[in-house]
Amino acid sequence: MQLDSGSDSRRPSSQRLPVNPRRHKVAPEHRKRVATACNSCNVRRVKCSGGTPCSQCSASNRECVYPVPVEKVNVPRAELEELRKKVELYERALQEAIPDPSRRQELISLASATPEGLSPSPSASAFSPSQSFPSEGSSHLQGAPSVKPEPEDEQTPGHLVQDPSDTVGYLGETSGATFLDHLKELLGAVLPLTQVEPQLSQGQDGSALLSSLGRYYTADSRPLVDRDSKPISLPSNEDLAALLSKLRYLIQDGNGEWPSGGIYWFGEFDILPTQAASPSSAPEADMSEFRHLAFYHAALANIIRAGTSSKEALNSASTPSLSEAYFAGAAILVGNPLDVTRCCTIGDVATLCLMSAYLIEMNRRDAAYMHVAAAMHICIMLGIHRGVADERGKRVFWTVYILDRWLSCLMGRPHIIMDGAIRIQLPADAPSMPPAAGLRAHVELSRISGYVVCNTYRIAPWEAVRGGMPTQPDKAIWMLQQWQLTLPPRLQLSPDGLSNDPACCLLHMRYNMLLILAIRPLFLGAVKRSIAKRLMVQTTETNMMYSEHLTLCITAARRNIRLGRQLAALNLSRKSPLHAEQHYSFNATVCLILEDLISDEEVSEEEREARNNDIMFGIQLEEDGITNFGQASSNSLRHLWALARRLMDSMVQTQELNNAGLAGQRFAPPMMTTPTDYSMPVLQTGEDHALYDELVAWVDDEWPPMYNTGLFSGFMQ
Known part of the structure; x- marks a missing residue:
């Protein structure tokens, strides 16, 4: 900034003289x-x-x-001094109003962040439906970070929740517990308006669900069995071979019987270890010689858990189980993964991968999150993510990648490694190994899962957004549909939407779950709008917005219940469902419970009975889990169903009174100077019009905060 020096003719010798005004201006x-x-x-x-x-x-x-x-710019000195005085005055006023320096600096930073500074260029986020999706033979996954995300992204904050031991943990917006809390807040706000008194006891009317706001169940609060100084002995080779064969059938490739080849690859379960001595009788100094046995201890922990029924788990809940003892043995043998002085191998990665799978099944997600992180970092140390591995090491790496993306989705947290850092090729068919089609498709689906978590929900975005607002779900929906269209024949479902390959069923259940997850904020917004419209008198009819999205969500939920039934029929030898089956079924059941609240169409008795049977199947599947988490989930579904029916009965009565012209007896309009299309429900003594204003906001809100206000852009075509 230059200052006008007035009549002062003294100038520094280094300053250039002004242009001679008599000099003719020359054209460029x-x-x-x-x-x-x-x-x-x-x-x-x-x-x-x-x-x-x-x-x-x-x-x-x-x-x-x-x-x-x-x-x-030339500024007179007097004006400059006046501006300086104003700045000093404003700074003193700000310090007096906000004494906290950190809060004051936060407000200053927020005020200085202009929309241009927060929003990347629109061209950076342009997406064309003609972009090609990675094919089966693509050498590596796409999705490298291209744009730095905006620093102040408050669209999907997630929240802190408490476990049974009152330990606080963060769960993001993709977590089922976070979504369930949103439903609790919604139902808790509108249920006081219901005119229908519950005929059930407090334990059966659903109110117990509302009291659990901000809490979730996890077995991470309960310590595992104490780790002894020595791991327990392995079974005989004959028994061990039978157990490993059973585990391979249940969680890997069906002992070679599944056409897909399975959607995970943990290792070679048909190779038995050489057991010259048992680690339980070996000296402490020689324990490192038995490190390779950690893989078999982790495998036994998984197969014993899979062979335990919910009744057996309930009876032995107070005593340490054999599966936990084998898990502890695996932890002792594999050692501390944070000790970089030890020479880590791909065998350690496979062991940590099996231990993570066990922890997921035991609903110890935080512990599994840490084990997967350790496994992935060992892969990075060994250079496996850059392709330094044979086909077996490659498949182990991609299984760790799948578990990483799965836990990221479950907990609403960033994943460990970005796709742009990965250069290893996708799994390929190889002699003496199961087909790679299922694992390869699962990797590509996990990549889309990472996109949904990071970009659609803005948990760790790498993609630029238009106008500083988060993207709609349409790109994620398009990516999922392209994935389904490019599946090889052996991974496609039959015309009736089923498959005799359990791994194929589970793969399509995850596909449906990601569709539900991408559309879920819209689904919640539709529930809020529908409730608000039915509780308020309307003078104009409005159509249900985004019906294509909602129909797609409900259809995906019904497909998952159908596939869940098929899996239960195929896995009769397994005493309890996998955690993934329960998770997919739980979210599908929630959608079916809420379907009545968003639909104005009449439902036949046959359709209603079929829906109720689907809901009951989802509740029963949760109860069949071997941990207390299954019982807690089934209770949550029962309570949510009871609350939804209470709310639906009240809204039906409200609608009948409105249609009969009796709305004026139950609704009193607020004091307003301008006409409105709505009337306020009668509130209890001491309440104000805040709930009415909230209902109006629900009706007027076209998109939930998750997405921007663009229209359906054709990605589903």
Whole structure:
């Protein structure tokens, strides 16, 4: 900034004299010298041609960069002093109003962040439906970070929840517990308006669900069995081979019987260890010689858990189980993964991978999150993510990748490694190994899962957004549909939507779950709008918005219940369902419970009975789990169903009274000077119009905060 020095004629010798006003102005095309030389010519004091690049830089093969023009403004000294005084005055006022320096600095940073500074260029986020999706033979996954996300992203904050031991943990918006809390808040706000008194006891009317706001169940609160100084002995080779074969059938590739080849690969379960001695009888100093047995201890922990029924788990809940003892043995043998002085191998990665799978099944998600992180970091240390591995190591890496993306989705947290850092090829068919089609498709589906978590929900975005607002779910929906269209024949479902391959059923259940997850914020917004409209008198009819999205969500939920039944029929030898089956079924059941609240269409008795049977199946599947988590989930579904029916009965009665012209007896409009399309429900003594204003906001809200206000853009075509 230059100051007007008034009549002062003294100037520094280095300051240039003003242009002679009598000098004729020469047109740019007739000038012998350019107005501004490039940086290189300016430093070298040579004549610049003014081109881009200029002739000097072009001849010398140098980068030609011109200085950025800076606009100069002349400000009178008196005005400058006045501005300085105002700034000092405002700073003192701000300090008195907000004494906390950190809060004050936060407000200053927020005020200084302009929309242009927060929002990347619209062109950076443009997405074309013609973009190609990675094919089966693509060498690596796409999705590298291209744009730095905005620092102040308050769209999907998630929240802190408490476990049974009152330990606080963070769960993001993709977590089922977080979504369930949103439903609790919604139902808790509108249930006081219901005119229908519950005929059930407090334990059966659903109110217990509302009291659990901000809490969730996890077995991470309960310590595992104490780790002894020595791991327990392995079974005989004959028994061990039978147990490993059973585990391979249940969680890997069906002992080679599944056409898909399975959607995980933990290792070679058909190779038995050499057991010259037992680790339980070995000296402490020689324990490292038995490190390779950690894999088999982790495998036994998984197969014993899979062979335990819910009744057996309930009876032995107070005593340490054999599966936990084998898990502890695996932890002792594999050692501390944080000790970098030890020579870690791909075998350690496979062991940690099996231990993570066990922890997920035991509903110890935080512990599994840490084990998967350790496994992935060992892979990075060994360079496996860059392709330094054979086909077996490659499949182990991609299984760790799948578990990483799965836990990220379950807990609403960022995943460990970005796709742009991965250069290893996708799994490929190899001699003496199961087909790679299922695992390869699962990897590609997990990549889309990472996109939904990071970009659709803005948990760790790498993709630019238009106007600073989060993206709609349409791109994620398009990616999922393209994934389904490009599946090889062996992974496609039959015309009736089923498969005799359990791994294929589970793969399609995850596909349906991601569709539900991408659309879920819209689904919640539709429930809020429908409730608000039915509880308020309307003078104009409004159509249900985004019906295509909602129909897609409900259809995906019904498909998952159908596939869940198929899995239960195929896995009769398994005493309890997998955690993934329960998770997919739980979210599908929630959608079916809420379907009545968003639909105005009449449902036949046959359709209602079929829906109720689907809901009951989802509740029963949760109860069949071997941990207390299954019982807690089934109770949550029962309570949610009871609350939804209470609310639905009240809204039906409200609608009948409105249609009969009796609404004026139950609704009293607030004091307003302008006409409105709605009337307020009668509130209890001491309440104000805040709930009414909230209902109006629900009706007027076209999109939930998760997405921007764009229209359906054709990605589903």
